[in-house]
Amino acid sequence: MGFQFDSAFFVYELIVAIKYIPVVLLLSVVPLAVGMILGSAIAVVRLFKVRGLAQFLAALVIFLRGVPLLLQLTILYLALHLGVDAVAPKYGLALSSKDISYTLVAVIGLSIHAAVYLSEVVRTALQSVPSGQYEAAYSVGMNSREMLYRIILPQALPVAIPLLGSNLIGLIKGSAIASLISVVEIVNATLFEANSNYKFLEAYLAAALIYWALCVLVERIVAVLEARVSVYGKGGVV
Amino acid sequence: MIEIKDLHKSFGEQEVLKGINLKVEKGEVVVILGPSGSGKTTLLRSLNFLERADKGEITIGNVQVNCKHVTQKKILEIRRNTAMVFQLYNLFKNKTALENIMEGLIVARKMAKEEALKISHYYLEKVGLKERADAYPSQLSGGQQQRVGIARALALNPEVILFDEPTSALDPELVGEVLSVMRKVAKEGRTMIVVTHEISFARDIASRVVFMDGGVIVEQGRPEEVLLRPKEERTKKFLKRILPAADYSI
Numbered sequence: 001m002g003f004q005f006d007s008a009f010f011v012y013e014l015i016v017a018i019k020y021i022p023v024v025l026l027l028s029v030v031p032l033a034v035g036m037i038l039g040s041a042i043a044v045v046r047l048f049k050v051r052g053l054a055q056f057l058a059a060l061v062i063f064l065r066g067v068p069l070l071l072q073l074t075i076l077y078l079a080l081h082l083g084v085d086a087v088a089p090k091y092g093l094a095l096s097s098k099d100i101s102y103t104l105v106a107v108i109g110l111s112i113h114a115a116v117y118l119s120e121v122v123r124t125a126l127q128s129v130p131s132g133q134y135e136a137a138y139s140v141g142m143n144s145r146e147m148l149y150r151i152i153l154p155q156a157l158p159v160a161i162p163l164l165g166s167n168l169i170g171l172i173k174g175s176a177i178a179s180l181i182s183v184v185e186i187v188n189a190t191l192f193e194a195n196s197n198y199k200f201l202e203a204y205l206a207a208a209l210i211y212w213a214l215c216v217l218v219e220r221i222v223a224v225l226e227a228r229v230s231v232y233g234k235g236g237v238v
Numbered sequence: 239m240i241e242i243k244d245l246h247k248s249f250g251e252q253e254v255l256k257g258i259n260l261k262v263e264k265g266e267v268v269v270i271l272g273p274s275g276s277g278k279t280t281l282l283r284s285l286n287f288l289e290r291a292d293k294g295e296i297t298i299g300n301v302q303v304n305c306k307h308v309t310q311k312k313i314l315e316i317r318r319n320t321a322m323v324f325q326l327y328n329l330f331k332n333k334t335a336l337e338n339i340m341e342g343l344i345v346a347r348k349m350a351k352e353e354a355l356k357i358s359h360y361y362l363e364k365v366g367l368k369e370r371a372d373a374y375p376s377q378l379s380g381g382q383q384q385r386v387g388i389a390r391a392l393a394l395n396p397e398v399i400l401f402d403e404p405t406s407a408l409d410p411e412l413v414g415e416v417l418s419v420m421r422k423v424a425k426e427g428r429t430m431i432v433v434t435h436e437i438s439f440a441r442d443i444a445s446r447v448v449f450m451d452g453g454v455i456v457e458q459g460r461p462e463e464v465l466l467r468p469k470e471e472r473t474k475k476f477l478k479r480i481l482p483a484a485d486y487s488i
Contacts, residue, residue: 132328146346155332
């Protein structure tokens with residue numbers, strides 16, 4: 001009895017996987033956006049060395065980077081469930097842990113995960129802008145907000161784009177971990193179909209192919225953006 | 239108009255400014271000379287708070303600041319009374335030559351766009367770069383970038399323009415074009431404080447030469463006095479090293 005690759009089932013699983021692409025996008029693009037906002041705030045605080053807050057955030061970033069995403073999601077999930085059940089009755093809230101959707105937990109967890117990595121991306125990008133640009137902006141009398149918005153961020157963005165692309169790819173792949181806290185996305189959906197006929201290889205390969213396609217799409221978009229944003233031309237080496 | 243009282247600045251253990259006292263009147267062109275490490279660049283940068291002095295008083299125009307207790311608001315006020323021309327030009331890389339000049343006017347001086355445009359065109363033409371208005375800094379030579387930098391400073395119409403070794407990073411052929419723009423600026427009666435190694439500029443254009451060494455002002459006076467008849471030993475030693483022997487003996 002040899003192994004027969006069931007192409008029909010493979011194609012069926014591909015279609016199942018494609019149906020759940022929106023969930024993957026929700027679990028990657030939203031955390032990217034939220035992570036950018038939070039991460040930029042963290043980066044600016046650390047760059048301007050805001051007393052106390054900068055050190056606290058630096059420690060938080062180091063801590064959160066050291067914990068695997070899987071554990072971050074499961075701990076967040078359990079903490080929210082136990083927390084809501086313990087606190088809601090005290091305040092007479094109609095909330096119960098059953099009301100917290102798994103997807104919401106995953107989006108929050110992935111957003112925090114993204115914010116941590118993106119704060120480093122933004123910090124690096126801001127530091128890649130030559131200090132002379134900051135000095136010139138200050139010397140014409142701009143305040144920090146005007147300087148960041150008009151001079152620094154436009155020059156930091158081209159540096160950040162390739163890194164943002166890799167982070168998005170990381171989030172797309174990381175979203176697969178949400179399957180372990182019961183979120184219905186590509187891994188769970190394809191797996192579910194294979195549970196009855198045990199054709200797991202076909203199921204996983206189909207899922208993998210769809211993830212791969214999404215990531216290739218992101219890389220193409222990044223390449224286009226990179227070309228379009230390098231208008232100012234650093235005028236030289238690279 | 240500009241007064242510096244007992245300015246002190248240390249970087250960690252190293253004291254770089256050991257009590258500087260200096261007065262600059264309107265229309266003066268003050269050239270600061272000195273060996274590297276003398277504190278001349280730190281002094282200049284302290285005037286627009288790119289370095290924060292530890293102690294002392296700085297008065298520029300109608301803004302007076304005590305360096306020990308300075309607020310962000312006061313720093314902005316002082317910066318709006320000054321403009322700086324940098325050794326590495328520091329033009330805003332994401333703005334064209336014209337936009338570079340307009341930037342400070344629109345954002346910091348809160349000027350209307352039309353007025354800023356007119357002023358910027360005027361000063362760009364003044365430094366001889368009218369045709370390069372839409373070029374980005376990466377498309378300009380060093381000399382051209384520096385001339386835009388000078389136009390940017392002029393357009394802000396500050397109490398004083400601070401020049402931090404404006405020609406030190408230029409090829410010798412390009413130094414001339416920048417110096418001639420600076421000469422024009424001086425002849426118009428602008429107040430300038432210039433840190434430079436260009437002795438010819440000091441000799442021909444300065445109204446006063448200040449020689450600094452080891453964090454103090456060693457001597458100062460009219461260019462003929464300091465450059466040709468220096469009184470202090472340290473001044474003589476410095477000038478001997480950088481002036482051709484023939485020039486000095488005159």
